[in-house]
Amino acid sequence: MVRITKDTEIGQEFAGKPKKMIWERVWTFSGGVFTSQGWPKKNLHTDIEFAQNLGLPTVGVSATQYLGHMAELMIDLFGEAWLNHGRMSNVKFIKLVVDGDMLVSKAKVVGKEQEGSTVKYVLDIYVENQNHDKVLVGTATGIAG
Amino acid sequence: MSNQQTKMKSAHLMGLGEEFEPLEFIVTPEMNQQYLYAEEDFHPMYIEPRGDGPPLVHPGLLLNMSNNTRSPSFYLPPGWGEIHAGEETEYINPGRVGKKFRVTWKVIEAFEKRGRPWHVLDILVVDEDGVIIMRRKMTNTFASWELKR
Numbered sequence: 531m532v533r534i535t536k537d538t539e540i541g542q543e544f545a546g547k548p549k550k551m552i553w554e555r556v557w558t559f560s561g562g563v564f565t566s567q568g569w570p571k572k573n574l575h576t577d578i579e580f581a582q583n584l585g586l587p588t589v590g591v592s593a594t595q596y597l598g599h600m601a602e603l604m605i606d607l608f609g610e611a612w613l614n615h616g617r618m619s620n621v622k623f624i625k626l627v628v629d630g631d632m633l634v635s636k637a638k639v640v641g642k643e644q645e646g647s648t649v650k651y652v653l654d655i656y657v658e659n660q661n662h663d664k665v666l667v668g669t670a671t672g673i674a675g
Numbered sequence: 676m677s678n679q680q681t682k683m684k685s686a687h688l689m690g691l692g693e694e695f696e697p698l699e700f701i702v703t704p705e706m707n708q709q710y711l712y713a714e715e716d717f718h719p720m721y722i723e724p725r726g727d728g729p730p731l732v733h734p735g736l737l738l739n740m741s742n743n744t745r746s747p748s749f750y751l752p753p754g755w756g757e758i759h760a761g762e763e764t765e766y767i768n769p770g771r772v773g774k775k776f777r778v779t780w781k782v783i784e785a786f787e788k789r790g791r792p793w794h795v796l797d798i799l800v801v802d803e804d805g806v807i808i809m810r811r812k813m814t815n816t817f818a819s820w821e822l823k824r
Contacts, residue, residue, distance in 0.1 A: 549715050559713035559739060563706055573744070574756045584756040584818040593759040594742060598714045598735025601766075605734075610720055613734065613769040621762040668762070 532609040536649045536675045538639060546603035546635035551591050553629045559595045591627040596635070596657050596666060603635040603655075608672035618655065621668030625659070632660040637670065648675040686743065686751050687792045687817040695780040695796075696748035700740060702732050707772050710736035721772075732770030737809050741798050743780045754819050760793075761814030767807045775803040783812070791816045 533544060561570025574581045574590055581589045597618070604612050627633065634657065641652035650673050657666040689695075704722075707730065711717050714735040721733050743749055744757060751757065770776060777800070784795035798811040 547715070555713045555715065558709055559735070564709055580756070583754050583820065585820060586818070592739065592742075593762070594738040595713065595735065597762060597764070598710075598716075598733070598738055601734040601738070601764075602714065602716045602718075605718075610731065610769065613731070613766045616766040618762065618764045621764070623760060623762075 532607065532674065534607045534639070534651060534672065534674050538642070538651070538674065540639050540642060543636065543638045544603065544607055545637075546599060546606065548632055548634045549596075549599055551595075551627060551629060551631045551633060556589070556591050556595070556629060560592045586626070588628050591629070591631070593623040593627075593666070596627060596633055597621065599633060600635045600655055600657060600666065600670070603637060604670055604672060607637065607653075608651075608674060612672050615673055617671045619669045619671070621655075621666060623666055625663055625665040627659065627665050631665075633665065634658050645673070648673050683750065684748075685755070686749055686757060686794075687755065689782050689785070689794065691782055691785045693782050695743050695746035697780075698740070698745050698747060698778045699775055701775045702736065702770065702772050704730070704772055707732055707736060710739070729772045729774075732772055732774075734766065734809075737770055737776075737800055738764070738811075740776070741778045741800050741809065741811060743796055743798070743813070743815070745778065746780055751817070752819075754821065756818050758816050758818050759813065760816050763812040765810045767809060768802075770800070770802060770808045776808065777801050777803075788816075791818075791822055793817075 557570045560575035570576045575592045637653040637655045643650045653670045655670045656664045710733045720731050779799050781797045783797045793816045796813045800809040
């Protein structure tokens with residue numbers, strides 16, 4: 531069921547499910563397809579030595595993994611039709627996400643505009659970790675109605 | 676530049692207008708379920724057949740498989756890594772499980788900032804029927820011990 535309707539007010543805030551970035555899910559996302567030879571592929575998301583050789587303190591979670599969490603929240607807000615018209619813009623990944631972090635995707639309605647029989651919404655989007663530090667910030671649009 | 680030369684070129688040296696080798700892949704139900712686990716999102720629309728066709732491909736799978744590190748020609752020397760710094764994503768049509776997808780990558784901006792190379796890539800995901808699924812503009816920079824000196 532969609533959570534944003536034509537009647538949703540500017541200023542309203544929404545949150546997705548909290549998700550703990552356990553290594554099993556990080557490897558599953560970034561290690562390559564299970565059937566690929568040598569799974570998991572060594573990279574800065576799966577291998578601490580690889581990450582430290584780049585100057586990172588430890589492995590970092592792929593930004594597309596929590597961008598995917600944000601896509602889930604947008605589909606929760608606008609319905610699966612968001613996959614036909616949804617946009618995420620000016621997205622910046624501003625803090626390293628590591629194994630064990632607890633992330634929550636959040637969105638706040640900052641604009642709405644009538645477009646024929648539908649309403650186009652603009653949302654500030656961000657992902658926070660367990661310390662309430664923002665790790666992703668950006669803007670999203672979606673259509674209701 | 677030939678495909679072979681492009682294949683050997685380090686990603687951080689790719690210039691404006693150059694393209695990574697495209698990737699083609701088929702999304703099986705098992706591959707989709709791998710990403711449902713990774714994303715902790717088990718919505719039935721990604722699992723069960725629907726009135727209008729097969730289940731949908733999880734958007735996280737499409738994001739991951741359209742990172743340029745997935746290109747067959749992606750190469751960085753040992754000690755180098757690519758850092759995803761920014762993103763514009765446009766969802767145009769849902770992908771369907773069972774379809775073959777083709778991803779293309781083109782460098783549309785290449786610049787240096789604070790001593791590091793940066794790229795903006797135009798990324799297109801299209802299915803076997805020519806339906807455009809997703810368009811991205813991905814901003815990357817590069818990290819290595821060499822750059823830290």
